[in-house]
Amino acid sequence: MKHRSRYDIIAEIIRSLNYRGELGISKLALEVNLPIDRAKRIVNHLVKAKLVECYEKHRSYKATFKGLEWLLTYNRLVKELQPVAPVELRVKSNLGRI
Numbered sequence: 001m002k003h004r005s006r007y008d009i010i011a012e013i014i015r016s017l018n019y020r021g022e023l024g025i026s027k028l029a030l031e032v033n034l035p036i037d038r039a040k041r042i043v044n045h046l047v048k049a050k051l052v053e054c055y056e057k058h059r060s061y062k063a064t065f066k067g068l069e070w071l072l073t074y075n076r077l078v079k080e081l082q083p084v085a086p087v088e089l090r091v092k093s094n095l096g097r098i
Helices: 006-020 023-029 036-048 064-079
Strands: 054-055 058-063
Touching: 006 023, 006 036, 006 054, 006 058, 006 064, 023 036, 036 054, 058 064
Parallel strands: none
Antiparallel strands: 054 058
């Protein structure tokens, strides 16, 4: 399995909340393949940054408009920064004919 950066994990959390709607922390942690304690820590950070909204009554979380904007920006950056397929250079050499 590929190691994920903090930003990859945040993007997965926001993407899951956008796709699945409101989720509790245990279902969200399962969805993004994180231990519950780590998911809680990251989601609390996202709530403070207003990228995710917390519904205390239902103990569930939902992506905010600001979170969706962040996700769009992240997706654009990832797409722009993906490496381009290497170009194969062929150099003609006359050394083989000596």
